[in-house]
Amino acid sequence: MEKQSSGLKQVVNNGLLGGIISLLLALVGMVNAFGKSYIVSDVITMAQVLMLAPILILGYNAVTRSQSKSTVVLLGSGLLAGLVGGLVLAVFIEIGQVVNLRAMLINASPDLYKLLTFGLPIQLGVLMLVLASVVSGGIAVGIYLLPARLRRAVVQAFLWVSVLGLLRNLFVTMIEGWGPVKALFRWMFAASGVTPFAAVVIFLVIGVIFYWTGGTPATKSKRQLTTRQQRTARLSAILGIILIVLFLPRVLGIFFSEILDNVGLFILMGLGLNIVVGFAGLLDLGYVAFYAIGAYTMGVLTSPELGFFNLTFWQALPFALVTAVLSGVLLGLPVLKMRGDYLAIVTLGFGEIIRLLVLSDWLRPYLGGTQGIQQIAHPMIGSLEIANQQQLYYLIIVAIGITAFIAWRLKDSRLGRAWMALREDEDVAKAMGINHVTTKLMAFAMGALFSGLAGAIFATKLTSTYPQSFQFLVSINVLSLIIIGGMGSIPGVLVGGLVFMGAPELLREFAEFRYLVYGALMVAMMLIRPEGLWPEARRRLELHEAEEPIEDENPQDVIQDSGL
């Protein structure tokens, strides 16, 4: 009896949580922002997905937690969770009809109520909303009851349709650049989102593909190949990626090339910060400082506006890098003895100091103050000036290639292993004869080097630098991309950068909420999957190994071991 009531409480809690999350999404304006972006043309909007997805997911959670074998109990808990979630939204709408919430909550507008009630008359709409929530709960049960293989296929197919629908603009722009797929895209995409017929087809195709491959895990199918076949497979995959990377700006055009450039600069910084945070475990929140130093050195040395040196890009680049590295070492020296959280705050302070100095009237004659520095030189190769975004793309790709290669080679080198040893346990590492001074300084210097390089390219890309470009938020962007991608994992940085820096640029509606989403993802990541989405193998082992002793009878020892 008692077990049943606690089960009921669990279901209601999940439903409430789902309702509250979806209400929060509505109140921060996300539902409003996506109100007009259809996933399936004229059928489903992103707003509706945002509204009902939390209820569905938490409903699924409730069903999983109920651990019952009886279909009736499962169905009951799914539907109940959905009902509770829907009621939360319904109560909010009813209150909104009586009280003007808009004086305080700016998004509680008539538009929002209209969206939440599917554009129907209010009372009917509320009823429909509750019904839709209950149906979502029911769908959750349905998904739970499917065999695992089919479940994965359905979820994947749904994700694919959503992503294609959301990124419609990207694909439609590609039509102009690339003829062959024109007919296909014309058929697939409506004015907003995917056409209903295409949605069904895509859903089925992706579903079938995943159902087929789902049975045999990738590792198994790989194992069936001989080593030589494996090597050719890998080689052709790499060649394919290289070809795509080389022709991407041609296909996508100028506008998307600029987005790629921005993403590339973040990846470049991410690779650098990955060395400091991921390899060496030094949480640096002032990473933007080196970016600023690289950009400003480039500016001061090349801009005829200030007229100090008038160097070319290539002459100034070594100076920019050296300045960045020196400031990295300079920051590194005093913070050598600090650990973890203190280090984070001090580096944050350092980043702010640099920004304030750059902004100050005091250094205005040298650094331009609020007006920044203009007329920064473009790089020249022979007589070719690398000026437009498509040409810069290749410069950035080369920089990323070199950086990724260095990072990859460093990782398993003597230095890389020393970094990881320091990260895991400083005292033991010191006892093993690792010189913690040079090792840590090398991490700061390498990180600063890549960030300085990114800064120098950034300066030449804009041909100007302003203090506003070097906010604390830049550091947070880079940090969140390596944390979500997977600390210490180079592919994690590459994929994380593409996804998390690309998404806000491609989806303008999303851009406003990027920090909200990053923040939530960072918290969720640490709670659920601290190794990141594309983790490094060793890190994953460490983190999951660390979970076991927590179950131990003496948790205090674990705390002390982990450096608390």
Place this chain on the structure above:
Amino acid sequence: MLRTWRQRVTITDIVVWAIGLAIAVIVVWGTISTLQSGKYTGGTWLDLTIKGLALGGVYALIAMGYTLVYGILRMINFAHSEVFMSGPFTAVFLALALGQSGYLDQHPLISMTLISLVSMTVSALIAILLERIAYRPLRNAPRLVPLITAIGASFFLQYVFRGLYGSGVRAYPTLAALIGFWELAGVRIYKTQVVVIFGAIVMMLVLYGIVQWTKMGKAMRAVSEDKEAAELMGIDVDRVIVFTFGLGGASAGAAGILYIILFPVVNFFMGFIPGLKAFTAAVLGGIGNVPGAFLGAMILGLLESVGPNLFLDGLGVINPSQLKDAIAFIILVLILIFRPSGILGERLTDKA
């Protein structure tokens, strides 16, 4: 002897001491040349001092949140600056409503109490939710993990409040009773500043009393000393931690009201800089130490207010007050290098 000296002093120490010495020389030189130039009168200095003490009072109350949580969990609650922001950013709606109905000017004391209560409640609630959702599951995780969570939570909260209340700036209605100043020996002392200093001292005494003389305070100190032993003595550690977050949050909410008396505008980003400064203050006084937080905050407030004019003006720096935040952060770096335990803190081991 020479050998041991050489063994002890490394190149890092030399560089670090050189940095410290250089800054000391700059400060002394700057002070002397400012005072010699005679640009500012005694009245100006007194004015800046009072301003600094008022700021220090606000920092002290925010710093309490950092210090209490650090004392118990040995973690820096990076999202505390958002706890501070949430209170006054929510209470502004009550203040505006009261201001429109005219109640604010008729009963200023009751109104301010109501506004403060709302602010403190909201901040405390956010702090408790933060602990429950984000920090509690990670209590035994490696220490980088809760820190990253805190950073994520900080940005999440900032942008949730931006989404809820808008990205614009909202102004608090001015309280007629607090307009104006008293003239004392030719120096203007603004009523707002006096109220803030007084309010901060009262709040600090209340907090000190709670920590020192109530049963819950005793439990807090016990948990801070040794979590396991406290649990064995029958203390509900989870409840104590929730109470600590609540207390720190309420204190931040009160700080928020004092802050808006000094600077009557609120926005979603208002917590970042004061939060960072309050953290500096907590470290300066010795983190984990309640009187230390107060002392550190007052010193920081003074240095920030008087410092730019005193240290930098004589060096020919234009608009030195632009660099007041930089001074605060440099102080933070210097304390952590030379005296990481702070002024009143006991010597921390390397691990703490």
